[in-house]
Amino acid sequence: MSEPKLTDRKKKVLQALIDSYINDAQPISSSAIQKEYLPDVSPATIRSELSMLEEMGFLTQPHISSGRVPSSKAYKYYVENLLGNQDISSENIKQVVSQKFDSVQEIVKDSAKIISDITNYTSMLMITSADNITIKEIKMIDMYDNTALVLIVTDNGVVKNKQIDLPIDTQENYIEVASGLLRKAFVGKTLAEVTNNDRCLDKELEDFRSLFEQVIEFVMDFKHSTEDQLYVEGTEKIFEYPEGKEVDNIKNFMSVISHKEKLHGLLEGEGDIEYSIKIGSDDAKELENMALVCAKYNINGKEVGHVGILGPERMDYKKVLGVLKELGIVFQDNDKNKKD
């Protein structure tokens, strides 16, 4: 999107208006801007600026005799051009990093809580991108009755297992042979490779067709169950804002946070971007009156998922980005690797 050219004063007016609206969610009048932000010019001047900004699509008026309210476009311009330094008082955020955790889940859960507490918005952490996980080892183990267990060890240290029914007339060494075949077929492959490939089996493997099918299905399940893990914290934050007084807003809000599939798409975004900010229903129809700040989430330098912060459109972007930066999620350089 080519960014519109605004005069300095228009920028000031726009910034004042957005800052003010982020604060108290009230339409702002020309005289209010004059009093608090631009005492050097008269309200009339500001009015003419406002009407131009409105023409350009940055502002809307709830009704003709009310003040102005920023549009989604305005927020986008704001985060791209008007946001100053997002340093926040480095509170006790770092505590997360210093702790010791027993599982990715725990880190992620704690992070979500902290992010939500500090920003005062709802935070979501989703463990995604299971595509690149590779299978390091695969084993088949005889269990009991006619059941065997297939074990998969991945390169990020996760072991997953699945019970599988054996054919009734198995030979002595079935398990061993099958185990070898599985290893040959799957070790070193990524989950994506395993699940996408429609591999055709050699004739000699015909006996193991059912087994292979079961294993591939298992890998798919594994991929899905890993991808889908979602931690939401601070669900009730929405009620702290005037937006939470509107049932429709709450409904939208709940719909976003409780549909994993949709959320997945929203959080991951497209391409290889570090973070993105989605504002309003233009960016995603679910996000009416809301904004979602998304970023990749890394642990030990490995990308494990995505974090999202969900709030009203007039979210305090400065604070949110500040927190993400502090947590090392979003980097200093704002304008690289970024997409609206």
Added chain:
Amino acid sequence: MSEPKLTDRKKKVLQALIDSYINDAQPISSSAIQKEYLPDVSPATIRSELSMLEEMGFLTQPHISSGRVPSSKAYKYYVENLLGNQDISSENIKQVVSQKFDSVQEIVKDSAKIISDITNYTSMLMITSADNITIKEIKMIDMYDNTALVLIVTDNGVVKNKQIDLPIDTQENYIEVASGLLRKAFVGKTLAEVTNNDRCLDKELEDFRSLFEQVIEFVMDFKHSTEDQLYVEGTEKIFEYPEGKEVDNIKNFMSVISHKEKLHGLLEGEGDIEYSIKIGSDDAKELENMALVCAKYNINGKEVGHVGILGPERMDYKKVLGVLKELGIVFQDNDKNKKD
């Protein structure tokens, strides 16, 4: 609570009123009851019954010239005395039972979804009391490097695994020996027995001390990760009812489903009861305008957790209990093992 003595006609009036209110959430007038439920008596008669029922605390009037609305007390009387047979058309509920699952989590998640879909209320499943889960099989498997995998199969069909570091100087048959020892020590024990016991190892087992410690720790982790897990399905169902138009109700609702600790107390109830129905803020202050039907949840005859169905106070108790019954969660005999 000593249940009040009501005449047959009062019961009929009360039942008519509650049935009607469950249907459309509108205050009911004497003439409406007369028309649809009791055409043999005049509205005036019903009015006098109504005013007596109100005096007894079963009904309230939103305002003096409106119809009546059932009180929490009425719902309680209703579920205890007026609820007929809760058989519902046995839909495809049983499908859950026939499937094979690899973890309690999966079973529970699916059940929650199904319960919510069929009842059209929000369902919550909490896995509690992992204490009684017994270990059915334990195996140790050589993996790679210096790592082995310990597998635990429990009696409810769940397999859990953990990677364990081996001592550096293992003998040839270490795995086999260890596997046998583990089996001897743990198979048949409940998780509680394993984790509580401060077992002192025989001297001869000294070599395996570290292994045993790791395994016991693993069992503890397993127990903890299993306990307290909460699955909520159908969060958005509340919006399908007029109660979901009130922000305060939604707020309460969200507060109930997002605070695990509170929910824990609510779902578990006190003592050894099969199920309980909590209605309104008298039963639990969080439950204003809401009702929560709770029951123990068993898998293969073993209690693994509790299920809760959360909806408006004027919930369709018949349907809810019918579904629980169909799923084998609540038993035929309503009046045994029951509490408030």
Added chain:
DNA sequence: TCTTAGCAGTCGAGGGTGGCGAGTGCTAAC
């Protein structure tokens, strides 16, 4: 050409009023 004071115009919010209708409670008669 940009800025500003002045002024008319717009419209939402809030408050008061009055009629309608759905229900009730009471009473007296059956």
Added chain:
DNA sequence: GTTAGCACTCGCCACCCTCGACTGCTAAGA
């Protein structure tokens, strides 16, 4: 014990009015 009749209550809605917060426009001033 039941019922018809009737007076009464009160929420709802539509209407109207005023107030005041802003605006856009215009014409004069820098």
